[in-house]
Amino acid sequence: MFHSIEKKVSSAIRAHIQARYGVDLSVVVEQPKQSDLGEMAVPAAFQLAKQLRQAPKKIAAELVDEIGPIEGVARMEVAGNGYLNLRLDRGAYGAALLGGVEAEAGGGAGKVIVEHTNINPNKAAHIGHLRNATLGDTFVRMLRALGQRVEVQNYIDNTGVQVADVVVGFHYLEKKTAAEVQALIADPAVRFDFYCWDLYARISAYYGENPEARAWRAETLHAIEAGVGELAEMAHRVSDAIVEAHLATMLRLDVEYDVLPRESEILHLQFWASAFELLKQRKAIYLEIEGKNAGCWVMPGLSEEGKVIVRSDGTVTYVGKDIAYQLWKFGLLGKDFYYRPFLTYADGRTLWVTTDTPSESSARFGRGERVYNVIDARQSYLQDVVAAGLRGLGYEQQAEQSVHFSYEMVALSPRCCADLGIPLSEEDRKRPYVEVSGRKGLGVKADDLMDSLIAKALEEVASRHAEASAEEQKRVATQIAIGALRYFLLKFTRNAVIAFDLQEALSFEGETGPYVQYAAVRARNILRKLEERGEAIPDFRAELSGEALGRQLQSEDFWQVLLAASKADWAVERAVTAGEPAHVAKYAFQLAQAFNNFYHQYPILQEQDREKKVFLLWMTDFFRRQLERTAGILGIRVPDYM
RNA sequence: GCGCCCGUAGCUCAGUUGGAUAGAGCGUCUGGCUACGAACCAGAAGGUCGGCAGUUCGAAUCUGUCCGGGCGCACCA
Secondary structure, three states, rough: HHHHHHHHHHHHHHHHHHHHHHHOOOOOEOOOOOOHHHHHEEEEHHHHHHOOOHHHHHHHHHHHHHHHOOOOEEEEEEEOOEEEEEOOOOOHHHHHHOOOOOOOOOOOOOOOEEEEEOOOOOOOEEHHHHHHHHHHHHHHHHHHHHOOOEEEOOEEEEOHHHHHHHHHHHHHHHHOOOOHHHHHHHOOOHHHHHHHHHOOOOOOOOHHOOOHHHHHHHHHHHHHHHHHHHHHHHHHHHHHHHHHHHHHHHHHHHOOOOOEEHHHHHHHHHHHHHHHHHHHHHOOOEEOOOOOOOEEEOOOOOOOOOOEOOOOOOOOOHHHHHHHHHHOHHHHOOOEEEEEEEOOOOOOOEEEEEOOOOOOOOOOOOOOOOOEEEEEHHHHHHHHHHHHHHHHHHOOOHHEEEEEEEOOOEEEHHHHHHOOOOOOOOHHHHOEEEEOOOOOOOOOHHHHEEEEEEHHHHHHHHOOOOOOOOHHHHHHHHHHHHHHHHHHHHHOOOOOOEEEHHHHHHOOOOOHHHHHHHHHHHHHHHHHHHHOOOOOOOOOOHHHHHHHHHHHHOOOOHHHHHHHOHHOOOHHHHHHOOOOOOHHHHHHHHHHHHHHHHHHHHHHHHOOOHHHHHHHHHEEEEHHHHHHHHHHHHOOOOOOOO
C-alpha cells in the first residue's frame, strides 16, 4: 500500500520535472526524520538546484504550486531548505487497507537458488552454523514473501577431510570397526554428533603432536574416494548420521531445505571432468610449466602466480569442484544428478537428496537464474575464484548473478568463555572476542544453546501459567526460546562480528524475539477477550465508512500506528534490496514497540464510543496480522499466550 | 607486503546508499500494575560519529592519509 503510493509520487514528480525543466531526474522518496513532517519527503529540489543554478527553496516552491494533485496525497509543502514534504490522505489510506487492497506480488520470473547451512557432516552444529542457517532461511522467507520462486540447497561435503578425520579417529585412535560405529549411532544413550565433536578435537590435537599420523588421513581420503572397504563404509555411516542430526537441529529452528546436493555424487557422476573439459577448451585455465606451480592447471588473474585448480598429481582442489557445482546450479554443466526422497516435512514437502543411480523420480533442481551462496566472509577469496571461473568460461551474466551472501563470524566474548568454563590464555582474555574452533572443540553447540534457552523460557512460562499442562508449557517455551534465538542472530547486520554472549542471548526483554511475540500475543488477547465477554468481532468493512476512518485517523497516535503497520511489505522489499534480514528484524521490533505503546495508552475493550471502539478493534486486528506475517518471515512463531 | 571488514552513548549495535535536531536496546536513576497480564509503558542522564585534511549548498555516510582492532592471501577444505 505504502509502496504503491510511493511509486506514484515518484513517477508523478519525475514526469513533472521532465516536462517543466527538461531534466530527467530519478526521484527519491525518503522518510522524514520526524513524523510531524509528513509521511514522505522528496529532496528533488536539492538535486535540481545544481543543474538549474537556483535556490532549492525556490524550486521546491514552484514544484508545490505547479504539480497537480497526486492520488492518495492530501497535501504537499516546502520544508527546511527545500524539502518537499507530503501528507497522505488518511481516510483514503485507511479505507484502502480496510478494503484489503494489497500489493501485487511481483517476484522475478526465474528461479532463485539459495544455498545455506553447508555444515561439514563430522560433528555437532555450533552457533556459527546457526547464524548461517538463520540468515539463509530468513532471506529465503523474505524472497518468497515477495512472490519469488526459491530453491533451497544445503550442500553436504560427505567425502572431505573433516569427515575423513573423524573416521581416522574411530579407526586408528579408538580401534572401532564400521559395525561398532554403527552400534554407537544406534545407541539412544549416545549423542553421536556430540561424540564426534569431541573425537574431532582429539584427532586434531593428535595430528599436532604426531605429524606423521596425517598419512592416515590421506589413506582414508583415498578409501573414501574409491568407495570400497571398511574406512569408506565408516565414512558413509558417520556422515549420514551427522547429516540427520544437523537436519534435526535445524528443524528445531524451523529451517527446511529442498535438496541436499552431495559431494559424493559430484565425484561419482564426474562433474569435475565435465567442468575441467570446459575450462580447458575455453582457456580459462592453463598448464603451468615453470615456477612453483609447475605441472599444475592454474587460473590466472587473481594473484601474480594464479590460483591452482588442479594439482601436479592430477587431483582437483576444492575450488575446482566448487566451480563445477556452481556451473550446475546455473544449468551450465551439461550434467545432472539423480534424486531420491530423503524425508518428508510436517507440511508434506519432500526433501530430496542426490544419488548416482538413475531413478524414476521426476524431481529436478538447479537451473537457477540467480544464486545466493550463504558463506562466511572468510571465504570471500574462494568465492571470487568461483566467480572468476564463470567469467573465464564466458558466463559473464551468471558471474554477475552469483552472489556471495557473506556474513562475519560468530565469536565468543571472553566473559562468555568464562561462563562456559572454557579456559583462555592470558592473551585471549584481553581480546574483544575469541574465535570458535571446531578443531579445538571450542564453541557452543547449537542444541545445547537451544536447550538452555528452552529451560529458561520454561521457568518464565511455568511461573505465569501454572495451570497449563506440562506439554503445553513446553511447547510455548520452545516457541519463545526459538524466537529469542532467531531474533538474536538476525538483529546484527551481516558484516558485524557477533561476540556471542550467553547472558545477552538468554535475555527476553528489550529488543528481542519475545518482545515481538509478546506484542502480537497482546493483540490476540484483546480480540479473544472480546469474544469471551460475549461480543462478536465487528464486521469492520460494514461498520467503518471512509468518513469514520478519516475522523479517527485525525488522531496522530492512531495514524502513526496504522502507518507503521501498513509498511510491512515495503520494509521487506527494502530489506531484500539491501540484502539485510536485520532490517526486517528491526522493523518487526519497531512495529511491536509502536503497538505496545498504543496498547498501554488506549483501553480498547473499555471504549464507550461505538465508532471508536470498532476502529480500535480493527487497528488491533490489522496490527496483529501484519506483525504475525513479519514474524513469520523472520521464522518466529507467535505462541498462544505468554 | 597485498586485499576485504570494523571503529558511533558506560556496554552491544542501527543509521533508509550524501540530507532536516545522530537513534535503539541493555545498564544507571525516577515514576507507573483496575487483568486488554508489567516478558510492558512513561521520563531523565549519557555523543568531538577513532584523528587530520579534502570534495559541496550539506558528510557518521564519498576521497586521501594516519591510528587502533579483526579476517583472508596453500598443490587445506
